Amino acid sequence: MHLISSVTAEGFFLGPFYFYTWGLMAAIGILAAAKSAKQKFAGKIQLAEKTGFSENQLWFLTIILTLSVFLGARVLYIFENWSYYSIDPLSALKIWEGGFSFSGGALAGILVGYGWSKLKKFDLFLLGFFYTPAWIYGIFFGRLGCFIIHDHLGKTTDLPWGIWIQGAYRHEPALYEAIWLLLLGVGLSWWERQDGQPNYNLPASWPNKRAVSSKKDDLARKNISFRKILFPLSLLLYSWGRFFIDFVRADDARFYGLTIAQWFCVLLIIVSAEIIINTRTYSRRNSSAGSELSRQMARRD
Numbered sequence: 001m002h003l004i005s006s007v008t009a010e011g012f013f014l015g016p017f018y019f020y021t022w023g024l025m026a027a028i029g030i031l032a033a034a035k036s037a038k039q040k041f042a043g044k045i046q047l048a049e050k051t052g053f054s055e056n057q058l059w060f061l062t063i064i065l066t067l068s069v070f071l072g073a074r075v076l077y078i079f080e081n082w083s084y085y086s087i088d089p090l091s092a093l094k095i096w097e098g099g100f101s102f103s104g105g106a107l108a109g110i111l112v113g114y115g116w117s118k119l120k121k122f123d124l125f126l127l128g129f130f131y132t133p134a135w136i137y138g139i140f141f142g143r144l145g146c147f148i149i150h151d152h153l154g155k156t157t158d159l160p161w162g163i164w165i166q167g168a169y170r171h172e173p174a175l176y177e178a179i180w181l182l183l184l185g186v187g188l189s190w191w192e193r194q195d196g197q198p199n200y201n202l203p204a205s206w207p208n209k210r211a212v213s214s215k216k217d218d219l220a221r222k223n224i225s226f227r228k229i230l231f232p233l234s235l236l237l238y239s240w241g242r243f244f245i246d247f248v249r250a251d252d253a254r255f256y257g258l259t260i261a262q263w264f265c266v267l268l269i270i271v272s273a274e275i276i277i278n279t280r281t282y283s284r285r286n287s288s289a290g291s292e293l294s295r296q297m298a299r300r301d
Contacts, residue, residue, distance in 0.1 A: 171248035236273060
């Protein structure tokens with residue numbers, strides 16, 4: 001017995017207008033990501049003002065990132081499916097029908113973000129902090145659109161959640177990815193609420209103002225470390241899930257047993273892990289130095 005027999009809807013009419021399902025879900029994803037980034041900015045307004053990141057810059061960069069992500073994703077998808085688009089080149093312009101590659105979009109987005117941060121002399125990982133988990137929710141709605149139109153064919157399966165597609169019950173990798181993205185976005189949001197703010201409620205046993213000030217410095221360093229690792233951590237966790245989900249895809253080209261997206265995920269996991277480890281190590285060293293300084297000041301007083 002299968003839980004879901006079939007789900008499909010290429011599009012629908014609303015009055016005289018026809019809406020493509022994937023295009024509509026992609027538009028919802030853009031709006032959801034923009035709203036999430038705006039809420040993050042409003043909640044971190046003091047941090048934004050301190051770093052010189054204005055709301056106008058947020059909206060401008062959101063537009064630029066959106067365009068670059070879609071362009072990069074589309075170009076790589078066309079490259080991956082060149083045998084089809086070489087026969088019908090005009091189909092490359094039909095973006096409302098779907099057909100985007102995560103790897104191309106992610107690479108374009110990261111490069112544009114890097115270029116903007118260098119131009120404005122702004123910390124790249126702090127920039128990523130403002131857009132996390134916004135980017136996750138954006139992709140989430142896009143993957144729901146992929147699921148509805150069955151943009152990514154899965155391998156056949158006898159599992160109860162297999163979906164009837166092209167004459168067989170199959171895995172639905174887009175649905176798996178959407179679920180993973182939703183869990184990831186909610187989980188990171190919860191973690192940020194729990195650990196993303198420094199706690200200045202120090203115990204009464206702290207002996208003097210110098211020690212208290214030093215302790216606050218330690219907590220501030222911890223908070224800076226959190227901001228710097230949130231974006232690379234989100235990339236690492238997404239890539240980890242996507243790497244395994246791609247094994248149930250049936251229609252993607254593979255190189256040495258892995259899809260292009262899987263190879264890109266491996267790269268993201270390695271780079272993100274190195275950034276996280278280096279950031280945490282640097283933070284611990286500074287924290288240890290600060291703690292030793294506070295003990296010395298306490299003994300002097």
